[in-house]
Amino acid sequence: MQHSEKASTRGRSPEELLRQTARGDASAFEALTRYFAPLVFGVALRVCEDRSLAEEVAQEAFLDIWRTAARYERDRGSAHAWIVTITHRRAVDQVRSERAHARRELHAKALLPMVDFDQVAEAVDEAGDRERLRTCLGVLSRLQRESIHLAFFDGLTHTQISVKLQVPLGTAKARLREGLGNLKSCMGVGEKAGGRA
Amino acid sequence: MTGERGVSAVESAEDEHALVGAYALNAVAGAERSEFERHLAGCPLCTADVPAFREVIAGLARSTATTPPDTLVDETVARARSVPQERARRRRLWSMPRRRAREG
């Protein structure tokens, strides 16, 4: 399916599609949605663990993108990062209100095996980027890795992370910040704002 | 809530930028999120970190990509027809859409 997604963008970058979407171009929005559907649905599914919930979250995330595309600023980051953030925020809001509602505690999540970070690196398309991500993930301490993992893939708050990992709240916050900081400098993010062209 | 680990001592010692990682990961909820956004608005350090952290996170997110239901794209595009768009305006912050007022 990779090739058909690429084809539907007709050579336009995601950033370009987002800019056209901001101007009300419905066909650009459709191409953008088609291009990002596997990522947006995948993030939603990983956090929500329920296909129909994930589809609803994915639709809401895309509608957020449609609604607020004009707020996207290219010099502040890639379309990928903007879209992942919107989707992830939607997904965690969804599971948090659900957990609160159903009074379902974190037990189910706690039993899930951690995603192997090797798989995370494996999913990156370009061999060079993949190697670098793998190396950089290896640089993190166990606590940094687990904290980031619980926040992103399981949608936990820093308070829940501190409980789950049995560390003080201040430690959980610090590990998230340091872990991302390490990945950032290891991967060279930030020097070239806006990501790749 | 957890008195035995000396949480309050650690917390009082931590700096005002401490939440930036948690914030970039959407791991800060409720009032604390808005409180940190107020800090963010006036902090060049965190304002530089948040987008950079989000690029890192987007890299991690690629591993989750999954074939979506066939209906996803068509239904979304159909729904968008009745959703008005915000008009462009310049903003200093790298802002995210707010959750709409309705809950659930």
Ligand SMILES: [Zn+2]
């Ligand atoms: Zn700061």
